[in-house]
Amino acid sequence: MKTVTDSPDVHIKERLSLIELGFRQKENEIATLNASEISESEQLLASLSPSSLRLPDDPQEGARKRREINTAAFRASVDELNARFRQAGYPLNYHNGFIQISTDDLVQKEVETPFWMLVSDPVWKNVDLDMKEALDRRDSDGRDPEFYAARALESTIKIISDQKGWTHGGEKGAHSYIENLASKKNGFILSWESTLLKEFFTHVRNPIGHGAGNLQMQTLSRQQTEWAIEFSMSWIKNLIRRL
Incomplete structure (x- = not known):
């Protein structure tokens, strides 16, 4: 296990920066995918998805629905992150790739x-x-x-x-x-x-x-x-x- 040699302030900021980068990368991936044409591989994945997802039978619509599900899941993760900030008493908020102060x-x-x-x-x-x-x-x-x-x-x-x-x-x-x-x-x-x-x-x-x-x-x-x-x-x- 890595020993914390820096101040607690630096230690926490490094972890927050890592979280910020991870969320930003995922958000950019989702935005890029949503802006692109639906690929054949996406249609194939949609057709192979379990019935519990209740995707449309049409592969094109199924792929589009799968994108909506993934986008909603990411937004739910953002909401949870911001809720955890509030619960911890930190005046922070993640939005559109950045963690910034919210008072x-x-x-x-x-x-x-x-x-x-x-x-x-x-x-x-x-x-x-x-x-x-x-x-x-x-x-x-x-x-x-x-x-x-x-x-x-x-x-x-x-x-x-x-x-x-x-x-x-x-x-x-x-x-x-x-x-x-x-x-x-x-x-x-x-x-x-x-x-x-x-x-x-x-x-x-x-x-x-x-x-x-x-x-x-x-x-x-x-x-x-x-x-x-x-x-x-x-x-x-x-x-x-x-x-």
């Missing part, structure tokens, strides 16, 4: 968990990456995590505008894309929602995204940063669910 159980349940499930679709890969960057910077007291959270929200708005065919090419920033969603013709969001989103970009994102000049550079408190991240997550989740 609020209610926000975790109602906002973060559904958020990460929604942005796991490849369409939202930039949203996923920017939000992970926001959390990493928040957890390490890095610079401007709220900027990356806002960028994830802006990407979401742009993607929806593009998908709906509302992007006209003359947009000059987040406000223009918000107007695409809020126009009377499109009606994807209401006027008051448009105002709320624009105010967020005006007062939270823009002062960081542009040079401060001779003015004092804006900095948010820890609580304000967490609010900005939760605001962005909540809006992203809500907007995607409207599609």
